Amino acid sequence: MKDINNLDEIRKIIGRHKRWDLMFMIAGIIALMIAVLTFIALFAQMVIDGMPRLTWSFFTSFPSRHPEMAGILSAWVGTTLVMLVTAASAVPLGIASGVYLEEYAPKNWFTEIIEINVTNLAGVPSIIYGLLALGLFVYQLSLGQSILAAGLALALLILPVVIVATREAIRSIPVTIREGAYALGATKWQTVSDHLLPYSAAGILTGVIIGLARAIGETAPIITIGALTFIAFLPPSPVAEEFPYVSFEWLSAPFTVMPIQMFNWVSRPEEAFQLNAAAAGLVLVVMTLAMNGLAIYLRYRMRKNIKW
Amino acid sequence: MAAQSHKKNNHPGKLGFSFRRRLHERVIESLLFMAALLSVAIMLAIITMLVKESYVFFQHVSLWEFLTDTQWTPLFDDAHYGIMPLVAGTVVSSMVALLVALPLGTIIAIYLSEFAPFAVREIAKPFLEMLGGVPTVVYGYFALLFVTPLLQIIFPELPGFSLLSAGLVMGIMIIPYVSSMTEDAMRAVPMHLREGSYAMGATRFQTAIRVVMPAAFSGIAAAYILGISRAVGETMVVAIAAGMQPNLTLNPMEPAATITAYIVQVSLGDLPHGSIGYQTIFAAGLTLLLITLVFNIIGHMLRKRYREIY
Numbered sequence: 001m002k003d004i005n006n007l008d009e010i011r012k013i014i015g016r017h018k019r020w021d022l023m024f025m026i027a028g029i030i031a032l033m034i035a036v037l038t039f040i041a042l043f044a045q046m047v048i049d050g051m052p053r054l055t056w057s058f059f060t061s062f063p064s065r066h067p068e069m070a071g072i073l074s075a076w077v078g079t080t081l082v083m084l085v086t087a088a089s090a091v092p093l094g095i096a097s098g099v100y101l102e103e104y105a106p107k108n109w110f111t112e113i114i115e116i117n118v119t120n121l122a123g124v125p126s127i128i129y130g131l132l133a134l135g136l137f138v139y140q141l142s143l144g145q146s147i148l149a150a151g152l153a154l155a156l157l158i159l160p161v162v163i164v165a166t167r168e169a170i171r172s173i174p175v176t177i178r179e180g181a182y183a184l185g186a187t188k189w190q191t192v193s194d195h196l197l198p199y200s201a202a203g204i205l206t207g208v209i210i211g212l213a214r215a216i217g218e219t220a221p222i223i224t225i226g227a228l229t230f231i232a233f234l235p236p237s238p239v240a241e242e243f244p245y246v247s248f249e250w251l252s253a254p255f256t257v258m259p260i261q262m263f264n265w266v267s268r269p270e271e272a273f274q275l276n277a278a279a280a281g282l283v284l285v286v287m288t289l290a291m292n293g294l295a296i297y298l299r300y301r302m303r304k305n306i307k308w
Numbered sequence: 309m310a311a312q313s314h315k316k317n318n319h320p321g322k323l324g325f326s327f328r329r330r331l332h333e334r335v336i337e338s339l340l341f342m343a344a345l346l347s348v349a350i351m352l353a354i355i356t357m358l359v360k361e362s363y364v365f366f367q368h369v370s371l372w373e374f375l376t377d378t379q380w381t382p383l384f385d386d387a388h389y390g391i392m393p394l395v396a397g398t399v400v401s402s403m404v405a406l407l408v409a410l411p412l413g414t415i416i417a418i419y420l421s422e423f424a425p426f427a428v429r430e431i432a433k434p435f436l437e438m439l440g441g442v443p444t445v446v447y448g449y450f451a452l453l454f455v456t457p458l459l460q461i462i463f464p465e466l467p468g469f470s471l472l473s474a475g476l477v478m479g480i481m482i483i484p485y486v487s488s489m490t491e492d493a494m495r496a497v498p499m500h501l502r503e504g505s506y507a508m509g510a511t512r513f514q515t516a517i518r519v520v521m522p523a524a525f526s527g528i529a530a531a532y533i534l535g536i537s538r539a540v541g542e543t544m545v546v547a548i549a550a551g552m553q554p555n556l557t558l559n560p561m562e563p564a565a566t567i568t569a570y571i572v573q574v575s576l577g578d579l580p581h582g583s584i585g586y587q588t589i590f591a592a593g594l595t596l597l598l599i600t601l602v603f604n605i606i607g608h609m610l611r612k613r614y615r616e617i618y
Contacts (some may be wrong), residue, residue, distance in 0.1 A: 018511060025423050028419025039451075093601075097344035097346065116608060117347050117348050119602065119608055120351065124541075125537075125597075127571055131589065132353060132354045159347065187333050191341075217441075219444065219543070220544055223572050259445040263548070266452065281449055288443055289343060289438055289442075
């Protein structure tokens, strides 16, 4: 130990520690700035390259061999339809298993296994889901390289997100609400469907939006199931002329989605196609940012408004 | 808790519709249970599918050859099935990514949790979350067309595809995951530990490094491990910016394929179902799953430990 009886010595030590404190604070701000600047660079690069291509016809044209005539019509239609399948399958299943794990599940080893498993599923790389979908959906269930197969693959991918969001939203509801419902003679399901689900709807919605935003940008699993990249036609319309007026033919149609279209353009050597990639990327980023922003806003509102 | 204390609610008898009511409840409970079971089924399906196809693969190729051959050329006439080049590509790109993500993510987490004023935190956290929400294919584009040309100014001999630029961008991409989990772990440390430290005259930096970080150790370790498993499983950035040629190298300045990039490359082609080429992607996928599963389980165990302490 050094001799610190001397007052000057103590001052010096304090000064040194305060300098370290300040230096670390500056390091923190710099680290944060690196993240911010990267994001700005990424966004600026895409705006500069892609903005001139973002005309109305870019949204209404099919991909083409001529870069200046190519567009993202089949890609955004495909993305919309795939997301419909994903949402329609992942949301009910995710909410149901979230409700079960939070409200019904007995505390035993089996529940523990399910819980560990959900955590593990969230950590499985997305391309593995693609391999599962390739083996299971495309070949064993012979769904082919269709919108249905892709939508289900992405649904598996975002299922853990929906489950975790549902559980957290339900867990934050105080036990007094449940006790009140039971005291009035409600059954468990009545309590869940009339009280817990409505009160946790905003929280669940936040999770669903974050999950879908992730699914929109996912490329790897869709490439793995072997989706074509050059699709110059639209899937059959879901609205039919004759009775019963709805058709599900589109589910088995080949398709392309936004990130695949972008990947296809990025990997071309011609620069003109890379400008298209920038434009498609810009649309994609704006979509995912808007969805994430909406989720963050919803959560912020919830935190402010709900006081149990 | 609620589950146990209200079991008696479903008493039979008193009400006329009680049987139907109970049946209704049982049906719904079983439906919900089946939904929860689905996650186990998915995991089993993933493992079965990968093992089944890999099993056929390993009947053609011995495990020894798979692990020791230094070439990966399953689609050539002179086929070699050594996974090592792909593993090397994955390791190098992940190392570069982690060298960026772990220090920066940790510094940001410490800054946000111990130093930053409320307003900065309120803006920075959603911003980082947005950064984590950008699609990976966009990061790939950014690595190939912005970061690589930038790096070529500094290192003129850098090729158009390199593990370095893919790894750097991957690192930036992983920062939000590392920083948000690390920060959560640090904020879970009770306030009185900090107050004790401040009362002894410690600065914020000393408190953060010597009190808060050790107390949050297992949470921070879990964040790092999840960061690693994300880097290993990342696909699009490396597929776009690191090239798709298997290359046994530890030099980040070279192009090389990772396990994930190989799966993408094969999927882009037109391989018939059931061929050896088709089976290689499942063998590669099984390798990848085993690597990430080990990391995930360690991370899960560490996270459980730090939850139990506080």
